[in-house]
Amino acid sequence: xxxxxxxxxxxxxxxxxxxxxxxxxxxxxxxxxxxxxxxxxxxxxxxxxxxxxxxxxxxxxxxxxxxxxxxxxxxxxxxxxxxxxxxxxxxxxxxxxxxxxx
Amino acid sequence: xxxxxxxxxxxxxxxxxxxxxxxxxxxxxxxxxxxxxxxxxxxxxxxxxxxxxxxxxxxxxxxxxxxxxxxxxxxxxxxxxxxxxxxxxxxxxxxxxxxxxxxxxxxxxxxxxxxxxxxxxxxxxxxxxxxxxxxxxxxxxxxxx
Numbered sequence: 145x146x147x148x149x150x151x152x153x154x155x156x157x158x159x160x161x162x163x164x165x166x167x168x169x170x171x172x173x174x175x176x177x178x179x180x181x182x183x184x185x186x187x188x189x190x191x192x193x194x195x196x197x198x199x200x201x202x203x204x205x206x207x208x209x210x211x212x213x214x215x216x217x218x219x220x221x222x223x224x225x226x227x228x229x230x231x232x233x234x235x236x237x238x239x240x241x242x243x244x245x246x
Numbered sequence: 247x248x249x250x251x252x253x254x255x256x257x258x259x260x261x262x263x264x265x266x267x268x269x270x271x272x273x274x275x276x277x278x279x280x281x282x283x284x285x286x287x288x289x290x291x292x293x294x295x296x297x298x299x300x301x302x303x304x305x306x307x308x309x310x311x312x313x314x315x316x317x318x319x320x321x322x323x324x325x326x327x328x329x330x331x332x333x334x335x336x337x338x339x340x341x342x343x344x345x346x347x348x349x350x351x352x353x354x355x356x357x358x359x360x361x362x363x364x365x366x367x368x369x370x371x372x373x374x375x376x377x378x379x380x381x382x383x384x385x386x387x388x389x390x391x
Contacts, residue, residue, distance in 0.1 A: 169270070171269060171270075171298065171302070172266050172269070172302050172306070173266055173267065173269065199291070199294060199295060199298070201295065201298045201299060201302070201361070201364075202299055202360035202361040202363075202364050203302070203361075205360055206357050206358075206360065209352060209355060209357060210357065212352050213352060213353055213355075216352060216353050230288065230291040230292075233368075234295065234364065234368075237348070237363070237364055237367040237368070238348055238360055238363075238364065239347075239348025239349055239355075240348075240352075
C-alpha cells in the first residue's frame with residue numbers, strides 16, 4: 145500500500161482528435177500527469193474515456209479545466225465520455241457537465 | 247479501481263501522517279470499513295469523494311512545511327456513517343470558504359476552491375469545530391441512500 149495508484153493514459157490520435165482512455169486514479173498525486181503527458185499540438189478535440197475511472201476528485205477536475213482552457217485558445221474543446229452516474233453528478237456539481245458527451 | 251486489500255494490522259481509529267501519499271491507504275481503509283457497515287454503493291462513493299477532499303486539504307495545508315498527523319475515527323448510527331478528521335495544524339474552518347462560481351464560462355473559471363465545495367455537495371452532514379488546538383471536521387453520509 146505504499147505505492148500510489150498510478151494513472152494510466154492510453155492515447156489514440158486520429159487527425160486533430162486525441163482520445164485518452166484513462167484508468168486508475170485522478171487524485172492530487174496523479175492528476176498533474178494529465179497535463180504533463182498529453183501533447184496538445186495540432187489537437188482541437190481532446191476526449192477522455194472514463195470507463196475505467198471510479199472516482200474523479202477536485203484535483204482531476206482542475207486538470208481537465210486547465211486542458212479545456214488551453215484548447216479554447218485554439219477553438220478546441222475537451223469531451224468526457226463513458227462516465228458513471230456518480231461521476232456525472234460530480235461534473236454537474238462542479239459546473240462542468242457540458243463537457244460530458246452523452 | 248480501489249483494491250480491497252484488507253489491512254489486517256490497521257483499522258479505525260487511525261493516526262496517520264498528514265501526507266498526500268497516505269491518501270490511498272486512508273481511502274482503502276474507509277472503503278473496507280463502509281463495506282463492514284453495509285453502506286450503500288452510492289453512500290460509499292460520496293464518502294470516498296468527501297474524505298479524499300478533506301484528507302488532501304489537511305495534507306496540503308494544515309501543517310504548512312511541518313510534519314503532522316491526522317486522527318481518523320468512524321462511526322455508524324441512526325443510518326448515518328460518519329468520519330471524523332482531527333488535526334493539530336493551523337486553525338482553519340474550510341466550511342467558511344465561499345463556494346466557487348461554477349456557472350461562468352470555462353475560460354473565466356477560477357481553478358481553486360472546488361475540493362471542500364464537492365465535499366459539501368456529496369455529504370449528507372458536515373460540521374467543523376475547533377477545540378483545544380484541534381481542527382475537528384466530521385462528515386456523514388446516509389447508509390441506505
